[in-house]
Amino acid sequence: MTANEIYEKLKSQFGESILEFTDEAPSDPFIVVQSNKFFDICLFLRDDETLAFDYLVNLSSVDYGEKLAAVYHFYSLTFKHRIVLKVFVPRDNPKIPSVETIWRTADWHEREAYDMMGIIFEGHHNLIRILNPYDWEGYPLRKDYQTPEEYHGMKVPY
Amino acid sequence: MGEKRKIEIDYSQLDSERMRLNVGPQHPSTHGVLRLEVELDGEIVTDVVPHIGYLHRCFEKHAENMEYPQVVPYIDRMDYISSMNNEWPYIMGIEKLMGIKVPEKVEYLRVIVAELNRIANHQIAIATFGLDAGAFTPLLWLFRDREYILAILEKLSGGRLLYNYFRVGGMANDIYPTFKEEVLDVVKQIRKTMPEILDLLINNKIFIDRTANVGILPADVAINYGCTGPMLRGSGVNYDLRRTEPYSIYDRFDFEVQVGKGEMGTVGDCWDRNIVRYREVLESCKIIEQAVQQMPTEGDIKEAIPKKVRAPKGEIYCKAENPKGELGFYIVSDGKNNPYRIKARATSFNNLSVLPEISKGYMFADLIMILGSIDIVLGEVDR
Numbered sequence: 001m002t003a004n005e006i007y008e009k010l011k012s013q014f015g016e017s018i019l020e021f022t023d024e025a026p027s028d029p030f031i032v033v034q035s036n037k038f039f040d041i042c043l044f045l046r047d048d049e050t051l052a053f054d055y056l057v058n059l060s061s062v063d064y065g066e067k068l069a070a071v072y073h074f075y076s077l078t079f080k081h082r083i084v085l086k087v088f089v090p091r092d093n094p095k096i097p098s099v100e101t102i103w104r105t106a107d108w109h110e111r112e113a114y115d116m117m118g119i120i121f122e123g124h125h126n127l128i129r130i131l132n133p134y135d136w137e138g139y140p141l142r143k144d145y146q147t148p149e150e151y152h153g154m155k156v157p158y
Numbered sequence: 159m160g161e162k163r164k165i166e167i168d169y170s171q172l173d174s175e176r177m178r179l180n181v182g183p184q185h186p187s188t189h190g191v192l193r194l195e196v197e198l199d200g201e202i203v204t205d206v207v208p209h210i211g212y213l214h215r216c217f218e219k220h221a222e223n224m225e226y227p228q229v230v231p232y233i234d235r236m237d238y239i240s241s242m243n244n245e246w247p248y249i250m251g252i253e254k255l256m257g258i259k260v261p262e263k264v265e266y267l268r269v270i271v272a273e274l275n276r277i278a279n280h281q282i283a284i285a286t287f288g289l290d291a292g293a294f295t296p297l298l299w300l301f302r303d304r305e306y307i308l309a310i311l312e313k314l315s316g317g318r319l320l321y322n323y324f325r326v327g328g329m330a331n332d333i334y335p336t337f338k339e340e341v342l343d344v345v346k347q348i349r350k351t352m353p354e355i356l357d358l359l360i361n362n363k364i365f366i367d368r369t370a371n372v373g374i375l376p377a378d379v380a381i382n383y384g385c386t387g388p389m390l391r392g393s394g395v396n397y398d399l400r401r402t403e404p405y406s407i408y409d410r411f412d413f414e415v416q417v418g419k420g421e422m423g424t425v426g427d428c429w430d431r432n433i434v435r436y437r438e439v440l441e442s443c444k445i446i447e448q449a450v451q452q453m454p455t456e457g458d459i460k461e462a463i464p465k466k467v468r469a470p471k472g473e474i475y476c477k478a479e480n481p482k483g484e485l486g487f488y489i490v491s492d493g494k495n496n497p498y499r500i501k502a503r504a505t506s507f508n509n510l511s512v513l514p515e516i517s518k519g520y521m522f523a524d525l526i527m528i529l530g531s532i533d534i535v536l537g538e539v540d541r
Contacts, residue, residue, distance in 0.1 A: 026254055027472030054381055058475065060488050060501035071488065073475055073503075077381065077397060084475070105384030108511045116218075131211040131540060140219055141499075 003029040006051065006083050014041055030071070030084035038087060039097040039123075045074060045083075046102055052076045053083070056099075059109035061117035063143050068094050068119055089119065098124040116141040163371045164519040165202055176204060179522075183212050187290055187526050190536030192510075194529075201521050206514045213540040221500045226252055226467040227326060229500065234320040236502060237538045240279040242271045242311075243480045245324040248487045248500075250405065251476030255469040255491060258327045263457035265407045267329060269449045270341065271311065273442040277348060278307045279481035280435045280442075283533040287432055288359045290530040291368050296359045303351050306344045310337070327462035338450050345443045352439060360429075360436060369432065370423030373516050373528035377426070383515065384508040387483025388438070389532065392418035392431035399479035411448050413441045428531035435533070438481075468495055480505055482533055502541055506534040 001009075007021045010031065017037045023029035033041060045053045053074040062069045072085040087096055098121035100106040110121045111130040118139035121127060129136060138145055147157045181187075181194040188194065191212035197205040217232040233248050234241040246268060253260065285300040308318045313334055315323040323330050359365055375385070377393045390397055398415040400408040416437040418430030469491040477486035483505030490499040509532050517525050 024472070026257060026474065028474055030473075056384060057477075057484075058486060058488055058501065058503040060499075060503075062490055062499050073486075073488070077395070080402065103384070104379075104382045104515075105508060105511070108507065129211075131214040131216075133211070140216055 001050070001079065001081050003031075003083055006081070007031050009051070010041065010044075013044060017041065028082075028084055030086050032086050032088065035087045035089060035096050039099065039102075041085075042099045042102050050079075052078050054078070054103075056103040056105045056109075057082075059106055059113060061113040061119055061141070063117060063141065064088075065143070067091065068117055068142075070096055070113060070119055072099075094119045095122055096120075097122055098127075100124055115139075118142065163521075163524065165521075166519070174199065188529065189286065189534055190539075192534070192536055192539075194525075196522070196525065198522060203517055203520055203522055203525050206517050206525065208510060208513060210510070210536070210539050213536045215541065217541055218500050218502065221497055223496060225495045226469065226497060229497070230324060231320070231322045233502070234322060235537055236504065236541055237480065237482065237485075237506070237535050238319055239282055239535055240275040240481050241319065241321050242275040242323065243279075243478065244485065245321075246272060247476045247478040247485055248489075249324045249326055250478065251474050251487050251489050252326050252467065252469055254476060255472055255474050255489070256326070256464070256467070258462055258464065260327055260462050261457050261459065262407075263454050264328050264459050264462070266449050266453035267333065267459065268324070268406060269408070269411075270446055270453070271314070271323070273446050273449070274307050274311065274341070274344075276442050276481045277439050278304050280439050283435050283481075284355065284359070284432060287428075287527075287530040287533075288365070290526050291365055293359055293362075293365065296355055299351060299358075300355065303348055306347060310340055310344060313337075325460075325463050326467050327464055328459045332459050338453070341446060341450055345446055348439065349443055352436070356436070360433060366422050366429060368523075368527055369428040369531070371427050372423075372520060372524045373428045373531060374424050375426040375512065375516050379515060380426070380512070383512040385483070385512055386508070387480065387505060388431050388434045389483065389509050389512075391416060392434045393426035394418055394420075399477060399484055405478060410452070411445045413445050416441065428527055431531045431533075466495075468493070469497070475503075477503075482506060482535070482538070483509060504538040504541060506532075506536075506538040507541075510534050510539055 011018045017034045019032040021031050045051055053076050055075045057075050058073040060071045067088045070087045075082050110124055113119050114127050115129040115131055150156055177198045179196045179198055183191040183193045193209040195207040221229045230245055233244050237244050281300040281304045285297040288296040312318050315321040375393050377395050380390050380393045396415055396417050401415055416434045418425055418434050422429045471493040473490040475486055475488045477484050485505055486503035488501040492498045517528050
């Protein structure tokens, strides 16, 4: 199925949770989705027989200035089609339902998105930092991040 | 030879307690700085919690302040054992965004250096896996063969392990006059040595006893955890990016995708993953011989390199088949000289996350073999 057909199928099932569809070459096409029904949308993506997205390829977090976004790349091994989903959240309350019970790939990827960008995934069983030390303060990949002067008595910026 | 190795004990009859053991960041068997918190019941592993981040350099943040070609040395240092394969998906992504088509000679050269690096990577994987089991001689033999490959790559690019060789639209240097003969000589030497490794290590009864029926990874668990590369193919799933979505000129070559069949134990155990890597070395030899034969002699490899690399506004996810699995880059660009956001979807990050799932119920020595069969490199896990 092409990206347009997947968008039509999702829109017929979930209505106003699917916000917009952008397809401009040479970029990849992506679908913007609201965060309130996100868990049901992902369950539908994995379990539906004609979509069958059983492989979560990538979960990244992007800082777009006013909003933060989580970008999900999916692939189906049976039908060999791909789709990209984006979820925008406000900066002061970045909460997205966690999909780690659907694809176990999301376990470590969501921990990394929380560590680097500060997006909180509700329902994750163990949302702690993964790459930075456990008592680090701040979210490094945000555009307004200030490097701390020292960490446990060691000088940080060089 | 065919019994399962998982052990179940009736706890109601025993008076014991569990012990927490720290396999610390500095350890000879962890393939880098990885900390494992292992909960043991006697000798049997009941839980493993990996702690990573000891090699975290956050190149994704540095890349936002640099121009596109300046990011390439940072990407080299992710998977420092096979650097040529690392640079390729990043360069491919930018070329797709900018709409650049590279000349034929560059494509063939990229395939040759990528496959040479794939052989070098699998040689280290098999050698260190044997070393984890206690076999020292295959390590010396495979490292000696690897030196021939590194000598060629040093003459091409100037570095033995970290190359900085790919450029947007071409490569950094042209090939030297005796390149094709030397590559064919090395391939001939590798074809002669690899059967010796089969006799010495892989079909050895002690090695089979230590790796067959250990660390069994079922196919649906592998897909759900996002494992790719020899981990997924060792579990019987026929998924290789060079065949399912051919990029560059891989559709012109004749090679087979190697899949684990459970010859010595169950499908998806450590022996299967190892034999997939072994057979992929021979498939890469086939690809290199065909590429050297078909490569055009005329052509300038720098003719398609643009004066200023500035990707238009957009985003792309570009992937390639690395020796360890699928490496992908998600590049977001806003039309300036610097990338807005680069996210590296690293193979070893996903492959390592399956370790707690497949190592419960085995003995502690089996845990070290399972970790060796995943073939991680911490530069990629932590980036």
